[in-house]
Amino acid sequence: MPEPYAFSTQLYIDGRRADGESDKRVVVRNPATEEVVAEVAQSSVADVRRAIEAARRAFDEGPWPRMRWAERAAVLLRLAEELERRLPELVALNMAEAGSVRWLAESLQTRMPVAHLRDMAERVMPAFAWERPMDPTFAPGTAVFQGVVRREAFGVCALIPAYNFPFFLSMMKLIPALAAGCTVVLKPAPATPLESLLLGDFADAAELPAGVLNIVTGDAGAGRELTTHPMVDLVSFTGSDAVGRMVHSQAAGSTKKVILELGGKSASIVRADADLDGAVRAAFSGITTHAGQGCSLLTRSLVHASVHDEFVERLHTALAAVRVGDPADEATTMGPLISEAQRDKVEKLIRAGEEEGAGIVCGGGRPTGLDRGYFVEPTLFVDVDNAMTIARTEFFGPVGVVIPFRDDEEAVRIANDSPYGLSGAVWSADTVTAYELATRIRTGTVTINGGSAGVSPRTPFGGYKQSGLGREWGEFGLDEYLQTKSVNWAAR
Structure with a gap:
């Protein structure tokens, strides 16, 4: 050490x-x-x-x-x-x-x-x-x-x-x-x-x-x-x-x-007029922070169809640059899962996503060259329906899903169609509309355009529903x- x-x-x-x-x-x-x-x-x-x-x-x-x-x-x-x-x-x-x-x-x-x-x-x-x-x-x-x-x-x-x-x-x-x-x-x-x-x-x-x-x-x-x-x-x-x-x-x-x-399966709503760089950073953080082992991490990216492909391309590029390894190595940017059992659970859910017809853009396996340690590659799914297991189950691992939507009503419906309600986000240049959407999301915390108090003691933390x-x-x-x-x- x-x-x-x-x-x-x-x-x-x-x-x-x-x-x-x-x-x-x-x-x-x-x-x-x-x-x-x-x-x-x-x-x-x-x-x-x-x-x-x-x-x-x-x-x-x-x-x-x-x-x-x-x-x-x-x-x-x-x-x-x-x-x-x-x-x-x-x-x-x-x-x-x-x-x-x-x-x-x-x-x-x-x-x-x-x-x-x-x-x-x-x-x-x-x-x-x-x-x-x-x-x-x-x-x-x-x-x-x-x-x-x-x-x-x-x-x-x-x-x-x-x-x-x-x-x-x-x-x-x-x-x-x-x-x-x-x-x-x-x-x-x-x-x-x-x-x-x-x-x-x-x-x-x-x-x-x-x-x-x-x-x-x-x-x-x-x-x-x-x-x-x-x-x-x-x-x-x-x-x-x-x-x-x-x-x-x-x-x-x-x-x-x-x-x-x-638990949580928090959704980030990315409207057509969103700052894509900021929204991608949030999605990247949701997948890679502590190898995805965080209940409030944003793991469902709901992206307007008009910017869906560009969002996925940018996120793929960012995830491809992640250095997975031992945290004792200063070059490491993402560490392991906590145990073999947790890794097995995450890998089983990844296989379930493939079997249900979702597509893997990147990741999906174990990093090469790491024979010891409980590592999983940062993994991104597309072609995801919100009814799929991978959209409804908390991975607690480095896995994110991208789901397209056509309008605000559909985005709110998908965001709220979850057993959980811990966190969420809205990305839009129209801050009035973003705030209105935030009030409709049934979660304990919602951030707008990345403007978050983080883990400030001045903000309450907790969830709705099964969160x-x-x-x-x-x-x-x-x-x-x-x-x-x-x-x-x-x-x-």
Whole structure:
């Protein structure tokens, strides 16, 4: 690796490191080389329960939920300082376990979560309406009533992020939960646990009270314990829509609140008057960023028939120049998929597209000369109907489809004809029409002509339909981790 990286292979429960009760180990592999990066303690159900009980004690008896917001903000800022000090280690570790190319590891994967953390402590928490008075209410013949509306921590939270952005997704859940005064049990994905496990060291350095943050590992069994245990009040999950539905069902037995950030098959509408260079760059990014392993990436390009061929030609040229390989190589512009199983899934969907009659403009196989690592070529399909499997199923791989349309009505219909509703885009020189189209697209986020706030904490993130429930980031994310209580009294 370009730099040394540190990590822990132990669980973190009640402010202490622990090996766990199970003899089983979680093997973490570098997806670019297939080499073992580490073997991590595998949580038993008993370990998960100990973590939940520690979080419950910390919430019911500890100081964290009862601190003033300013006191919690001070701890979050200390945490931010520690993260900033050790960013090079996190970057190298992310490249090793998640397969990110360097620019992605240095930006969205690591620095952006720290920016969100600082924003929460410095902007959101000071301005948030933690408590506000109610207008006096007169009940004729009785009394005048007054009161306050309080926002209080939801309780014990189970946080379950996905493998693709391990540190980013863990922090996007942890930041609002801690800011709200909640206590948490964090269970990272089995494929990428190392960055999340390192958070225990950062918590110690920031002097976070014991039991407020607990970190366990594990597979479906550990997840099921978190989603069903009666001491857990809220579950926040990021992953596939199939597993998300399972999480929702499991949590319903004890009426937990559930926040779900699930899949996407986001459409980019390219009108005849669009800036083709910008639209092609967006489509290129949707296919190649983290090898397509991003739920909000634009993977369906809906292109007006009059510019369809030119769009495809430009995108083909850009994809042909992609350098696929090990992220440790500075020349690499696209890395691997996370695992052999994920590569198999992507290749199976590519074959399904061919069988359904779609045409492959470029890619479709494995890069030559890369005998190890879970690599797939950037792949572009044309002659695609929106009813095809490849237009409706999330690949989570470097594959995009181009679908022509004749008019705006057809474009909106195709964009909305999806089980998902996470992101979208409109490209047009007519910004008024572009805005009108954006309001009709049933997704949580729509960008116009590439004008995106990106992953700014000032914007809410979440989806419609099977893309999930709730919102994340900034004050919108904080709101999800708070209960609303009214306290009333008679004024006279």
